[in-house]
Amino acid sequence: MRDMTYSVYANAxxxxxxxxxxxxxxxxxxxxxxxTIRETLDLVLETAYQKQTFGPLNRLFDEEEAALAAQELAIAMVREAERRVSALSTALAFENGRITAGQVSPGRMH
Structure with missing residues (x-):
């Protein structure tokens, strides 16, 4: 039964x-x-400044804003995934320690 309990935590x-x-x-x-968007924006800004035409910049600013939001979401998802790995690692180590010490039988862990 211990292997089955370990397998559940290990799989998670x-x-x-x-x-x-x-x-x-x-x-x-x-x-x-x-x-990539910021590099493009920098080049277009430089050209726009030289030509004094700034009309096409709105689309690039919108793309930059969307890309920044996507990056912030991705960063938050990494943090949450790291928290989950940490919590599961701690729980697995704790339960395995209790089983090894004989404090809990493997069948009672679920």
Whole structure:
């Protein structure tokens, strides 16, 4: 029965690590998207300043704002995934310690 209990926690922790990896990937992509938009915006701003035509900038500012919001959401998702991994790691270690110490039988953990 101990192996089954460990497997439940281990599976949850493995899923949490997958979610964390995915959140980190999304954060990297969001940061790259934002950086790309800002580079484009810098170039367009320079050209607009030289030509004194600023009309097409609104779309780029909107894109920058959306990319910044996406990056902030991705950062929040990474933080939440990190909290979940930490909590599950702690719970797994605690329960395994209790089982090893004989304080709780594996069948009573659920």
């Amino acid at each position: 922790l493995r899923d949490a690590y997958r979610a964390l990896d995915e959140a980190r990937r999304a954060r990297r992509e969001a940061a790259h998207t934002l950086a």
